[in-house]
Amino acid sequence: DTGVSQDPRHKITKRGQNVTFRCDPISEHNRLYWYRQTLGQGPEFLTYFQNEAQLEKSRLLSDRFSAERPKGSFSTLEIQRTEQGDSAMYLCASSFALENIQYFGAGTRLSVL
Amino acid sequence: KNEVEQSPQNLTAQEGEFITINCSYSVGISALHWLQQHPGGGIVSLFMLSSGKKKHGRLIATINIQEKHSSLHITASHPRDSAVYICAVKGSQGNLIFGKGTKLSVKP
Numbered sequence: 001d002t003g004v005s006q007d008p009r010h011k012i013t014k015r016g017q018n019v020t021f022r023c024d025p026i027s028e029h030n031r032l033y034w035y036r037q038t039l040g041q042g043p044e045f046l047t048y049f050q051n052e053a054q055l056e057k058s059r060l061l062s063d064r065f066s067a068e069r070p071k072g073s074f075s076t077l078e079i080q081r082t083e084q085g086d087s088a089m090y091l092c093a094s095s096f097a098l099e100n101i102q103y104f105g106a107g108t109r110l111s112v113l
Numbered sequence: 114k115n116e117v118e119q120s121p122q123n124l125t126a127q128e129g130e131f132i133t134i135n136c137s138y139s140v141g142i143s144a145l146h147w148l149q150q151h152p153g154g155g156i157v158s159l160f161m162l163s164s165g166k167k168k169h170g171r172l173i174a175t176i177n178i179q180e181k182h183s184s185l186h187i188t189a190s191h192p193r194d195s196a197v198y199i200c201a202v203k204g205s206q207g208n209l210i211f212g213k214g215t216k217l218s219v220k221p
Contacts (some may be wrong), residue, residue: 033207035211044211045209047211
């Protein structure tokens with residue numbers, strides 16, 4: 001257990017539905033990252049926060065995706081109008097500062113039917 | 114071409130063998146990470162290094178900044194080392210850019 005928790009661990013949804021995932025980072029960590037990993041591939045960067053500010057978003061993050069970190073603690077990632085191509089493992093990681101190791105949660109596996 | 118390339122993609126070894134996984138990258142970096150991912154998704158950071166060599170137990174990681182190359186070595190491999198090993202470099206914003214991973218299977 002790295003101290004980063006993600007909920008839910010698994011989510012099965014129908015195409016067109018909205019889904020929301022939650023990440024609780026290690027409490028003193030000010031940086032929080034979201035990554036997506038498809039089968040057989042390495043994770044890909046989606047977005048990151050420093051405290052409550054979203055500082056960078058990948059081109060992968062279409063307008064159907066939105067992420068928040070309202071109080072600089074936990075974060076949510078919402079996908080609207082899910083598509084089959086959204087099926088992946090969504091990973092959250094946190095770190096204390098730019099130079100430090102990132103600690104990963106166990107991920108949320110999304111299956112869009 | 115991916116910014117981070119790993120080789121081999123798959124590796125099968127007998128217990129006790131010395132294992133090497135290679136990583137080459139094409140971008141300027143501040144640090145390189147080696148991570149381990151077990152079935153089910155959990156990722157654990159093994160090393161973060163920006164120069165030279167680091168050792169932790171049976172694991173050794175080296176990096177050559179001039180050649181933009183890193184290696185992860187496992188000595189006296191064991192079936193519990195079976196996992197996917199991922200190389201990642203740190204981008205300018207601190208986000209990690211990952212290789213596709215090397216799937217290691219160590220047979221007893």
